Each structure stands twice: as C-alpha cells, then as structure tokens.
Amino acid sequence: MVRKVLIFFFAIVFVATLSISTASAFYDTFQNHPNDNVSLPNEYNVVWHSYADTEYGGIARIETKDIGNKIFHIRGEAYSSHDDDPWEPSWIRLSYPPSYSEHWIVLLKSEITGNQYLEFYVKFYDKDGNLINSSNNLVSTLRNYSGYNIWEFVKTGNNIYLYINGTYVRDIGKTYPQVPYFIEFNTRRLYSNHWVDVWIDEPTTDDAIVETFPHDWYILRHWDAPETSGLYNGNDERVEEHDFTISYMVPYVATDPCDEIKIKHFTTGEVVNITSISDRYGTIYYNFTEMFFHQDRYDDKYGLYFVELMRDENVINRDYFYFTWDKVDKPSGTISWDKDNYAQGDTARIHVTLTDADFSSYTYKGYVFDIYGNKKEEWTVKSTDDWHEVELSDYEEGVYYAILKITEKSTGLEWDEAYDTAVVAEEVRVGGVSYNARNMTILPETYVKVEQPTTGTSNEGLTNSTTAEYEFGGYEADEPIRVNASKEGFVHNNFTFTPIITGYYKTNLFLIPAFNNSPAIVGLVQSFPTFQNVSNATIFIESETGWNTTLQTNAHGYFELLLDNESMDTENVINETFNSSEYDTWVLLSHNGIAANTERVTNLSDETPYIRGTDYEIDYINGKIKVLEGGNMSNHTEYHIDYERYLTTTFTLNASKEGYKPCDPLTVTVDPTEVEYVYILLYPILTLTVKAKDASTHATITDFKVVLDDNRMAETENGSVTFTVDYGIHKVEVSADGYYSSLDYVAVLESKNYTAYLTPFSAEAAGGEGVGISYPPHQVEFQVVNVFGNPYTNVQITATPLSTTTGSWDWLFSLFGLRNESAIYYENQTINCTTDSRGACTMVMMENVEYEVKVQGNGINETMRIYPKSDYYRIIITGAGTETLKSEDYVKFNLSYEKEDDELNLSLVYNDLLNQTQNLTFYVYNSTTLLYMQNFTNQSNISTHYIVPYKAGEEYLWGFSAYHSKFGTVARNRIITIQWWL
Secondary structure (H helix, E strand, O other): OOOEEEEOOOOOOOOOOOOOOOOOOEEEEOOOHHHHHOOOOOOOOOEEEEOOOOOHHHHHEEEEEEOOOEEHHHHHOOOOOOOOOOOOOOEOOOOOOOOOOOOEEEEEEEEEEEEOOOOEEEEEEEEOEEEEEEEEHHHHHHHOOOOOOEEEEEEOOOOOEEEEOOOEEEEEOOOOOOOOOOOEEEEEEEEOOEEEEEEEEEOOOOOOEEEEOOOOOEEEEEOOOOHOOOEEEOOOEEEEOOOOEEEEEOOOOOOOOOOOOEEOOOOOOOOEEEEOOOOOEEEEEEEEEHHOOOOOOOOOOOOOEEEEEOOOOOEEEEEEEEEEEOOOOOOOEEEEEOOOEEEEEEEEEEEEEEEOOOOEEEEEEEEEEOOOOOEEEEEEEEEEEEEEEEOOOOOOOOEEEEEEEEEEOOOOOEEEEEEEEEEEEEEEEEEEEEEEEEEEEEEEOOEEEEOOOOOEEEEEEEEOOOOOOEEEEEEEEOOOOOEEEEEOOOOOOOOOOOOOEEEEOOOEEEEEEEOOOOOOEEEEEEEOOOOOOOOOOOEEEEEEOOOOOEEEEEOOOOEEOOOOOOOOEEEEEEEEEEOOOOOOEEEEOOOOEOOOOOOOEEEOOOOOOOOOOOOOEEEEOOOOEEEEOOOOOOOOOOOEEEEEOOEEEEEEEEEOOEOOOOOOOOEEEEEEOEEEEEEEOOOOOOOEEEEEOOOOOOEOOOOOOOOOOEEEEEOOOOOOEEEEEEOOOEEEEEEHHHHHEEEEEEEEEOOEEEEEEEEEEEOOOOOEEEEHHHHHHHHEEEEEOOOOEOOOOOEEEEEEEEEEEOOOOHHHHHOOOOOHHHHHHHHHHOOOEEEOOOOOEEEEEEEEEEEEEEEEEEEEEEEEEEOOOOEEEEEEOOOOOEEEHHHHHOOOEEEEEEEEEOOOEEEEEEEEEEOOOEEEEEEEEEOEEEEEEEEEEEOEEEEEEEEOOOOOOOOEEEEEEEEEOOOOOEEEEEEEEEEEOO
16 A cells, blocks of 8 residues: 655744754653653653763753753763863763654753853764764853743754744854754853753654643542642652642744643543643643532542643643542552553553452443543453453554543442553564573573664663563564573573564563583474474484484473483493592593493403492593592502493484474484584464455455465355465465456465455446546545644545546546446545544545545644545644655656557556565456566566557556555556447
C-alpha cells in the first residue's frame, strides 16, 4: 500500500517568509523524569545528557518553581586548576529521540551577575550525534531578555536565526549545512563572582505545550479526615492545601495562539473548567477544592482528568492529573502494566491487586483507554490478584491508560481507583529471561548486549536480579540483530536474527554451565529464527564405528552425554613404566584421556596389583598418577600401569521433533580431554492459509488459484489453500475467473491466515474503435489525527465526485461495467464515512475521478480536492505551518503505454529514492490469463515493458507489486480497454 500524508494547518501567522521542516517531533516539560534525573526517560522516552562540576559551583539540575513546576537550571563552574579544562561548561543535550527539525523552541530565563568571561552557547548535532556547529556567544542577548521568553531557532538555508517572543533578533552565527536532530544548551564562566544562570523549560520542535503537576502527584479528598485533603507529591507528602497550577507555552513563528485551556474528566468527558487565554505563555493557579470538592461525595468525580490546550476547538496538546479520595472503610486496589513500553504486536499483561475486596458490595472492572478517551479493553476483575492479557496488534503508536474502576452496587457510585500508563511504539523490541538451561532455573544478573550494527543501535545491561528478565528497544525491521550473553561459569551461543516486521521478539537466553567432565557432548536444540529452546526433542547420536544412542532434551532444550569407553574409540596401553617420585606428587603418564576405572597398577617383579584410593590416585582426564604415603607403594620406585585410553572420535548428531523440519546431520569430532558444545538449530514448519474475497462485496470466493513465491502453485474449490512456509516475507499471487489477480507480500512469523481481495473484470462495453485507460476502483482509508498522533473520532468525511480524467462519465462507467445504481454512486451521490476510535474510516473511490473531500467535526472544517491515487491518507491537524508528506516523494513510478502499429507497449518505470525496495514483480494480464511476469530483487531503479497485440475487444491489466522496507507493500495496476465505438 502506498501511504500518503496530508497535513492541514489552521490559522497560519506568517512571520517573515519561512519554510519550516519538522519530523520526529519531541517536547519535554521536565515534569516526569524518574527521580528528576533527565538521563532517565520520561513516559515519552525523552532522554537528555547533562554535566556540571558541582565541586566548583557548576549546576545542571531540575529545580521547582510555583507548585510542582519543574525547570532545568544550568550554571558553568568557576575556575578550577585541577581540571584539564579549568573553565568547564555546564550543559544539557538532547540524546533521544532524534528530532529532525528546522524549528527549535524553548522557554528560557536567565540571570547574569558580572560581565567578565561569561558565555552561553546553543549547539546543534546531526543524527549520529556529531556536532554540526555551535552558535556564537549569546550572553549579550541574554542580558537583553532576562525574564522568561520564548526563544525560537529557525534554520533557513545554512543559517539559523533567533526569534524571541516572535520578533527577529539575530543570526546566531556559524553555518549549519545539515538539519539538526539534537540541541544543546551550554554555559561557562571564569570567576567565582561572575556567573550566568540559565533556566530552560518546554523545549520542543512541535506545537504548543501544556503541563500540570508531575504524574506521580495527586489530589486527595479524605472524607473522614478532611484536614488531610490536599495536593500530594510522589512521596505521599502534602504540598498544597487548596491550589495547583497549569502552565503553557505557544510558539510565535508560523503558529497561531491558543485560546483556552479545558479541564475534563477523562472517561466521562465531563468538562469542569474552561479558562480563556491569549498570552503565548503563562502559569494559571486553580483552587481544586472549589473545582472538585462537593458537599455530597456522590457528586465528586474521581479519577484521571485531562488538561487540554485548545485552538479553535482543536486539542493542540494535553496533560493529565489524578484526583482520588479516601475514608476509613474505602475499598482500594492498584492496576499496572507489566512493562512501561511495548512494540506493536506485543502482548501486554495488566495486573490488578485488590485490598480487602468485597465482591458482594462492589464491582471491580479494568479498562484500557487510548489517549483520546476511546475504550480499547474492558474486563471484570474477579479475584484479589488478577492478570489480564491485551493483544496490541491493532494498537496505534501512543500512550495508553489502564484504569481500575470500582462501583458501589447499592448506590451506583463509580470512581477510578487507580491507573497506570504505557507506551506502544512502532519499533522492534527484544526481550526475555536468562536461564540456566541444565537446571531449568532462571539466571539473574546475566550480561546481555543486543546490537544492530547497520543502524548503530546498541543496548546492554544485566538481566533483573530477581526475575532475570531483560528488554531492549529502538531497533528497526529488516536489519540483522546480534544477541550476546555471558556470565562467569557459563557458556552461551551468541546468535543473530533478522526481524522482518516491527513488534516484540521473545528471545529467552539459555546458558549452559561449564561442563568439567570429559570427554562429553553437551548442547542445546533451538528453533529458528530467535534460537528459542525446543523441549523434548529427540537426538540420535552415532559414532563412525557404529555405536549409537538416543537422548531427549529437557524443557529448556538441553542435553548432555558423558562419553565412555563404549562410545569413544579406544586403544589399550600395556606395561607402561612410571617412576613414583615423591609421595603425593603427580607424575605424568604417556597419555591423557584415560578411560575411567580401566587402569591396572602393579610392581615390576611379581605384578602385584595396587588399589586406587589406598595406594595411589589417578587423574584420568590429564593423564597423571601419584603414589600415596601410607599405602603399599614406595616413592622413587618404578611401576607398571596398563590402561585403556580414548582416541579422537567422530560422531553424527541428528535432532527431530514433530512440527519441525528434519535437520541435516551434524558431525562432531571429540578429543579425549574435550567437552564439545553443540547447538542444533531446527526450523519450524509454518503454515500460510490463503483465502479470497470479492473486493467490492467481501463475498467469499471459493474457486481460485494461488502462486506462492513464483514457484509453488495450488488451486482450490473450497475457499482456502494452505502452504507450508518458512519464516520470512512471501510473495502471494491470487487469481480467479472473472477477477484481476492480486499480488501481495506477506510477513510470516508463525502460522497465519491471509485473505486476498480480488477486483472483478469490467463488463464489455459497446461502441466504436478506441482505447480506454484507467485505474480500477480501490478502497481508500482516511485517518485524522493531531500532531501527536492522537486520533479524532466521530469526524465526518464526505467525498463528492467532480469530474474524471476522461472527461466522460459514460465512458468511465462503460469501461468498468458501472451501470444503474453503481453509476449513480460514483457520479452523483456523495460518499461518506465517520472516523472510528483510530480516527480512521474507509471508502471505495476511483483513482481518475476528482473528488471534493470535506473533513468536518470536533472543531475541524476543511475541504480539499484530490485524485485518490493512494490507498491511505493521513490528515494531521496542527498549527505549525503547512506541509504535505507522502510516500510518492520517495517512491516514484509511471505505468504507461504506447501504440506502435498493431502492438501496444505496456511499460513501467520505477524509482525508489530511499533504495529500500526488497522485491518487485511486474505483470501483464489479459481478460483470461497471465501473459507475462518479471521479478526484481533488491533493485530500486527499474525500467521494464511488455508488448501485447492491439486487438479490438481486448482488455489488458498491467502493473507491479513491490515490498518496501519503509512503506510496506507498494502496488499499482492499470487497465487498458480496446473497444469499437458505435
């Protein structure tokens, strides 16, 4: 599918003539970094690096103003002769996320004491963290704008210009040939009595920001002890009796002001306060006792509250806070996600615990809501320790709220008792548990490193000291990931796998304790692609001389075989002579690797045998013997020893288990003193079941043919075809009588079902000679979101056909067999749909028809005209400027034809500017069969064609289907009809 993004920007204010490019936007309020440590990610995964030499007066820390309003303070250190650089700066630098932007905004305040050797710089970095350049010293500008001001850095050409409160101030100096991904604020001073202090807040590359108190704070109303009611911090300490604050900041450049702040109950949507605003930044004080406390507790509405920053009835940014209550006999509970971050496709587990639960008097329910307040999950909690699983395959990127609601049965009083947040991201995450595979126990504090060399992403650390769990994220699909693990006394089979789509990949780690008895074969049976354990697998082991045995792996895929003189090749050593040397002193024999209990030690005269443990000890592995003082043997005396010694032996191993492919035999050579570690990889037998439906009616098609990966073909009359396949992306072509074929690339991680939607052939038209050409009707999805990706629900989208590229509606209807009601549908009747909880809805549209599309509802009222050449349009509502982002900017193609005498040349020109096309298939059909197909692998610039006869009454479809690493399936068809016109 080609995905297209349309961005609408409302009420634009032009300050000079600026073209601002922003992607991967970020913002931070410094409110929610754990322990006020900016190097730890907040809930949106924003991370900073900072530095200050505090011994000599340097400052780089979060501080608090107003009521729980956190800001970041930096001050360079004073002169310190002990340093390599006696004039070190203090600084804070964004380290995640990379935020490609030409527009950087920050709310900044400064205080300057003295005037000598003071410096303030703003630095910008590229996507790899390399310095692009640093500004000139901006201290003089700080002197002129000492209070809180909005600083905006705008890149135009190779220069960056500074605007303060919307007014152009200066060129910051130097040149910046690259668009920045990261920003740094940096201060220095020389003398202890001269300094420059800088406080920063609300850094962003996005639109406006609103914030309230930290998310681990809460407003409490205690009905039995009202004197304890108030605003509490994360340590359960009351910090305010009546008030809380909300702060906001709105950029000036290319951005309209916001007009109000709305406070509403999250799950009910009830608005409890609206405050009009006109300034670009400010802090508003609210009395929560007046806003939330009622005389009757049944009138209070407890739970999460959203604070929404509005512009023209559109939500531009939001924050939230929690209001709860207590009394002596109040039931209580907690709810929590099992992780803070998930990948799309992951399975989340939500834990509910109840204290003194009374199921006869109260109902306990768990919910999951998206950030827009749409309910995603609901379940009844039936135990005091309840777990609930949530499949995240259809969850969009964003923040999700798990909420525990309690309802008093007798009164109907319902409240949000507890909540927790989690983030779902479109990325690859890798995680699992480290195990001792032999003992089948967890192995805490195992060192793990997971790296993706092609993207530069690398994470490392120890597995949890209690649970032995680990998890890392930030990786990309289609690039190899290397997984390494180590722990003293253990051996691990480091491995590499390639994730084919985004999501969570379980990669439990199975370590083998070092095995000290030799000779032996020790190992694991694991499964492709993530090297997970295969339990109860059967292993057949055979030596070259014919000895064999069968083993079975334990639940963690582990097996071991201690070899002996029956399984190893051996030879006998007779009458070897050794001198006993001193008592209790090891003496080397001629050979190591001696078979246990095969030795016979005698004297040289009468061959009297001696006893191990009484007269001597022997080290079989290393081939050593020592005479024991107090036994019957003498020191410094020669003795005979006979024994059987191991020879180097070759074994063949084969593993099998139902549900896996037979593996190739593995040959292992074992030396007499060696422990051979063996890892057998089994490939699971996966199935792909293909079904077919009519694209317009969704009726099941029972008779169809499937071609898989160009070389496997199957037909069915019962509506499904099942193939055994490997892990990976598979090319699936489905065709049926009366339909154009479909071609798609399907990712198979485990056994799955896939449904192909086929477009019917157009009906034959009557008329004179001519050529008609168009794209067939196709489903188009519209999705309406704000700049943070939050969906707008209940938005009405209407599309009215205006004209066709052919200029004749009748011709178009004849070409596609659209008559009567279907003709009216495309020509006269407006098409409409309403966005769902994803902010999305779908309509069937024709690509060569121009439509007027109106987007209305939730304060949105926009109109655009399009020829729907894409299958997907993402409409982003924001206020930062106007820009249209679409995949066609990167993947360009042209399907064209040329008539030459009695032939038609059907051609494709394809150009992928990102060089991320993995596969592309070019095909040509007539009305009855496939005429031509050509495949391209890892090619991004393709030009190809096929010649067909130019015959009256014939109809051809030609097109391509490609799999692109960034955009997924990119596919297009074109139809040409040769008819006789009357």
